[in-house]
Amino acid sequence: MDHFHxxxxxxxxxxxxxxxxxxxxxxxxxxxxxxxxxxxxxxxQQAFAAVQPVICYSVKSNSxxxxxxxxxxxxxxxxxxxxxxxxxxxxxxxxxxKVVFAGVGKTDEEIRYALESRVLMFNVExxxxxxxxAAVAGSMGIVAPVALRLNPDVDGKTHAKTTxxxxxxxxxxxxxxxxxxxxxxxxxxxxxxxxxxxxxxxxILTAEPYAEAVKKAVDVVTEYRRQGHDINWVNLGGGxxxxxxxxxxxxxxxxxxxxVPAIQAAGCRxxxxxxxxxxxxxxxxxxxxxxxxxxxxxxxxxxxxxMNDLVRPAMxxxxxxxxxxxxSIDPPADYEGEIAGCELADVVGPICESGDYLAKGRxxxxxxxxxxxxxFSAGAYGMAMSSxxxxxxxxxxxxxxGATHRLIRRRExxxxxxxxxxx
Ligand SMILES: *Cc1c(COP(=O)(O)O)cnc(C)c1O
Numbered sequence: 001m002d003h004f005h006x007x008x009x010x011x012x013x014x015x016x017x018x019x020x021x022x023x024x025x026x027x028x029x030x031x032x033x034x035x036x037x038x039x040x041x042x043x044x045q046q047a048f049a050a051v052q053p054v055i056c057y058s059v060k061s062n063s064x065x066x067x068x069x070x071x072x073x074x075x076x077x078x079x080x081x082x083x084x085x086x087x088x089x090x091x092x093x094x095x096x097x098k099v100v101f102a103g104v105g106k107t108d109e110e111i112r113y114a115l116e117s118r119v120l121m122f123n124v125e126x127x128x129x130x131x132x133x134a135a136v137a138g139s140m141g142i143v144a145p146v147a148l149r150l151n152p153d154v155d156g157k158t159h160a161k162t163t164x165x166x167x168x169x170x171x172x173x174x175x176x177x178x179x180x181x182x183x184x185x186x187x188x189x190x191x192x193x194x195x196x197x198x199x200x201x202x203x204i205l206t207a208e209p210y211a212e213a214v215k216k217a218v219d220v221v222t223e224y225r226r227q228g229h230d231i232n233w234v235n236l237g238g239g240x241x242x243x244x245x246x247x248x249x250x251x252x253x254x255x256x257x258x259x260v261p262a263i264q265a266a267g268c269r270x271x272x273x274x275x276x277x278x279x280x281x282x283x284x285x286x287x288x289x290x291x292x293x294x295x296x297x298x299x300x301x302x303x304x305x306x307m308n309d310l311v312r313p314a315m316x317x318x319x320x321x322x323x324x325x326x327x328s329i330d331p332p333a334d335y336e337g338e339i340a341g342c343e344l345a346d347v348v349g350p351i352c353e354s355g356d357y358l359a360k361g362r363x364x365x366x367x368x369x370x371x372x373x374x375x376f377s378a379g380a381y382g383m384a385m386s387s388x389x390x391x392x393x394x395x396x397x398x399x400x401x402g403a404t405h406r407l408i409r410r411r412e413x414x415x416x417x418x419x420x421x422x423x
Contacts, residue, residue, distance in 0.1 A: 002243075002281045003033040004376065011325045011374055015403040018286055018325045022372050025396045026411060027288040028305035030383050034070055034401040036282035040252075041074050044240075044274055047256035051263045053270040054120070056100050058238050059085040061275025061380040062283070066399050066408030068092035071278070077120075079238070079273035083110040086117060096120075100235065100271060102149070102197070104129075104170055111136045111144075120271075121145040123197040123235065125172055130181055130191070138190040146185065147195035147235055148178045150220065152213045156201030156239060159316050171199065175220060182224050195233025195271070196220050203241035203276055205248060210236060211258035218266040234263060235271035242280040244319050244377050246334055252277070276380040283379020285310055285395075286325065289371045290350065299345040301367050306349025307356040308389040310375060310382050314355040322347055322359050325372035329365045339363040347373070351390045383409075391417050 003014045011018040013031050021031055044055055056079035057071045063085060068078070069092045077098035078089040089099060101114045102123040111133050114122065124130050124146045137144035151172035167174070173181070178196075185193040196217045200209050217234045224231045236259060242249045263270045287305035294300070312318035321335045329341045338344070342363035349356045358375055367373070386394050393412035398405050 001039060002036040003039075004036075004284055004374075006327075006331060009327055009330065011323075013284070013400045016400050016405055018284075018374065019372060021398055021400070021405060022286050022288070022325070025398055025407065027286055027372070028309055028395040029286050029411075030283055030378070030395055030397040031286060032067065032279075032283045032379060032397065032399050032408075034399055037067065037070050037278060038074055040278045040282065041071065041076055043252040044272065044277065045075065047252035048260060048270065048272065050260050051270045053272055054098050056098070056271055056273045057278055058273045058275025059089060060384060061238075062279040062382070062384050063088050064383065064397055064408050065092050066397070066406075067279060068094070070399070076278075079275075083107075083113050086110075086114060086119075090117065100147075100197075100273070102199075102273070106132070108132060108136055112140070115140055115142060115144060119145075121147045121194045121233065123147050123149045124181075125149045127173075127177070127181055127184075130184065134188055134190040143190060143192050145192050145194045147197040147233055148181055148193070149173065149197040149199075150175060150178055150216065152198050152200065152216045154200050154209045154212045154216075156204045156209050157206070158201045158204060158239075166201075172197075175216070178220070179223070182227065182229065186228060193224065193229045193231050195231060195235055195269075196224075197235040197237065197271075199237025199273065200239050202239035203244075203280075204239045205241040205250065207250065207254050207258045210255050211262075214259050214262045218262050218268065221266055221268060232269045233271055234266070234268045235273065238273040238275050238277070240274055240277035242276055242377060242380070245321070245336060249277075249281075280380035281377050283377075283382060285375040285378040285382060287373055287375070289367050289369055289373065291369060292345075292367055299343055301345045301347045301364065301373075302350065303347065303358075303373060304350065305358065305375065305395070306351045306390070306392065307353065308351060308387045308392045309349075309395055310358060310378055311385050311387075312381055313358055314353075315385075320358060320378060321376040322362060322364065323374055323376070324365060324367065325374050327365050332363075335363070337363065341365060351392070388412075388417055393417060
């Protein structure tokens with residue numbers, strides 16, 4: 001469920017007409033619904049309540065301070081993958097003792113910053129990284145809490161660029177190597193093994209990969225306990241799927257059903273790192289049609305959002321629902337294929353790349369210059385992956401709460417584009 005809905009053929013975010021937001025803040029513009037953010041976070045909080053998990057919102061999915069603050073106030077913690085993200089969550093008021101630090105390439109500076117910030121633990125992805133963490137911790141005279149990131153060799157059945165838990169991708173380590181490292185941790189006074197970490201991939205639309213992963217994690221924890229480690233944490237990462245095409249996502253309770261009993265039986269603490277599940281369906285990208293044209297037997301709708309704003313279609317072949325803000329036809333239940341009264345069009349942006357599109361061969365009601373259109377389910381990995389390619393200032397971000405709304409990132413100016421450059 002989300003709080004973007006049509007009332008008499010006009011799109012609203014919560015109680016606010018999207019047209020009013022586009023007029024006030026300009027286009028392209030990202031619009032987030034606070035109620036939807038809270039709804040998705042609380043779904044996870046409730047589904048997993050029996051094991052009192054630490055929920056670490058994955059900052060990389062959307063790192064705007066306004067979003068982080070909403071998460072912080074609602075009791076979420078954070079998963080960071082860089083020093084920059086750690087800086088952000090501290091600005092948002094996070095309790096760093098519940099923050100986890102992930103990523104395959106942590107530098108010494110980042111490790112030091114995280115140790116100074118007393119994070120809950122590092123998700124360690126290699127022996128070389130473990131050595132670096134031990135060295136930095138040793139130089140600071142403190143003990144570094146670590147979790148070993150296992151590659152569970154589980155197929156999340158997702159896009160090649162977003163699968164992370166199969167043998168052969170760069171993340172984590174296999175179970176045998178992890179066992180060697182665990183022995184090394186036990187012998188090193190600068191390190192303490194607190195847990196096991198896994199992240200299978202994203203988005204994952206079935207519970208089975210988690211059932212497999214949690215079983216492997218619990219087996220490993222049991223083995224490490226036998227070896228003398230005081231190990232408690234199982235961190236199952238993120239990856240829960242969302243609604244991109246229709247209502248295809250599972251409720252959080254379906255994942256909890258396979259995860260919670262295994263965690264309870266093993267007497268472990270659970271950490272989760274959901275990003276997309278919380279923020280994905282909580283955000284839309286609103287754009288305005290600049291021109292339409294017919295060429296080569298095709299209809300093109302050229303609008304003012306582009307791949308520098310939302311790169312997911314170009315990068316992951318991602319599907320986002322797109323529909324006018326004030327449509328002449330009610331939105332369909334199924335956005336794929338032909339729709340009565342609609343024509344197939346490529347929805348493209350102004351960037352000089354053939355890969356610059358939001359959708360191809362998409363059924364849309366007749367669109368005209370000046371019309372507003374909405375790209376749905378764009379809250380995760382949208383603005384977070386945006387760039388200034390073609391010297392396009394990044395779009396504004398707006399947070400809606402009931403009938404009120406506020407800017408949480410102003411639109412960039414031309415001067416912002418060159419602010420860091422030197423003549
Ligand atoms: C990206 C990532 C996440 C978040 O994934 P979502 O699909 O947004 O839930 C969590 N943990 C790790 C280690 C990640 O790399």
